[in-house]
Amino acid sequence: MPSRRANFLEGFLKNERTYLMMKSEILSPQRVLDLYYLDTRWHLLEIAAMLDRADRGAVAHQDVPSLETDLRTQLLREAIQILATPSFQGNRTERLLEIFSRLDAKNQQEGAVSC
Numbered sequence: 001m002p003s004r005r006a007n008f009l010e011g012f013l014k015n016e017r018t019y020l021m022m023k024s025e026i027l028s029p030q031r032v033l034d035l036y037y038l039d040t041r042w043h044l045l046e047i048a049a050m051l052d053r054a055d056r057g058a059v060a061h062q063d064v065p066s067l068e069t070d071l072r073t074q075l076l077r078e079a080i081q082i083l084a085t086p087s088f089q090g091n092r093t094e095r096l097l098e099i100f101s102r103l104d105a106k107n108q109q110e111g112a113v114s115c
Contacts, residue, residue: 075099
């Protein structure tokens, strides 16, 4: 159970982030880390856990087609490469959206529901 201090800090950071976004202020790199590090760390751990589960599933269910042939796996690997590469262009979000739109386009061609 989170402490009252943790709840206060979480609420404070969310409100401060909202305030800063409304001001459209460009934050210093240190301030960005201060505000977003914990959330980002959590998301990366969640991604690692999902990939570990998929790998364990591949070992346990070797009769199922490989994840390597699934377009979603390929797209995730490309996205991780983009995130891992330093960029001062600030267009990582746009590049990820372009990558993931390939899945949407493929699903539309096949008449499937988009993920």
